[in-house]
Amino acid sequence: MKSATFEYHRPETLAEALALLAELGDEAKLLAGGQSLVPMLALRLAYFDHLIDIARLPELRGIAVADGWLRVGAGETEAAVGRDAVVSGAVPLLTRATPLIGHFQIRNRGTLCGSVAHADPAGEYPTVALTLDAEMVAASASGGERTIAGAEFFTGLWSTALEPDEMLVAVRFPVWSGRAGFAVEEFARRSGDFAIAGAAVAVELDGDDRVARAAIGLLGMASVPLRAPAAERAVVGQRVDTLDPAELGALAMSELDDVPADLQGSAAYRTRVGATMVTRAWTSAIKEAAGQTAGAEGAIHG
CATH class of the missing domain: 3.30.465.10 (Uridine Diphospho-n-acetylenolpyruvylglucosamine Reductase; domain 3)
Known part of the structure; x- marks a missing residue:
């Protein structure tokens, strides 16, 4: 398929681009890299009368x-x-x-x-x-x-x-400082596919190997990106050697409502995968924060 017709605008300055956006309102869409927008236009999943190209500003x-x-x-x-x-x-x-x-x-x-x-x-x-x-x-x-x-x-x-x-x-x-570790883990059917589920973890340890702060993000588990606040609260102040990564992964999933189900898998399947991704990301981030060698990012393909 091809996109519906639209008028193309290529402003020379940011002020000009913002003026166009104000003038055209909902009838316009900004175009930067176009890697999400162009396929949607081509499949006619979206339609706009005007495209404002901001890539070269x-x-x-x-x-x-x-x-x-x-x-x-x-x-x-x-x-x-x-x-x-x-x-x-x-x-x-x-x-x-x-x-x-x-x-x-x-x-x-x-x-x-x-x-x-x-x-x-x-x-x-x-x-x-x-x-x-x-x-x-x-x-x-x-x-x-x-x-x-x-x-x-x-x-x-x-x-x-x-x-x-x-x-x-x-x-x-x-910018985080101190004894910080970071990791991203996700599961996709093939390299380059959207992830079925995934997790991003940031953790900081104090001098006694207690968790000073933690952030756990979840992708693919709802209609928006999510945090896992109960899991984050549960680990702060705890010594890392007393924490079970698998239990943390399960806790991160315990707050979720309306986990999506689609052709990639059921809600229960996505929840199990999500728990595993949290477990793996947490383990890698903790190893890095503690000064150990860790593979802090990875993708698994089925």
């Missing part, structure tokens, strides 16, 4: 650390994020999630902010953003910039808290 470029935050501009591709030394030093979880996104052709075109704004519940970057309490920087012609907390950003399947005239111009990730 210089104001949307840039990866930098300042005041304890890593800022990634909306023009940065997933491949650029995955190979950037600043990213790997500041937010390792991003670096480890990147190879799990589709194929290298997709990562060469797709953008981090585009993935976050697309809000796919099986998306790696949305899950990492939620797990790390990232901040989304939105901009509009009328209101300027505002910051949206990660916990408030994802509102439903493929939907966010962005207003029709707003653009996601950057995502800010907090």
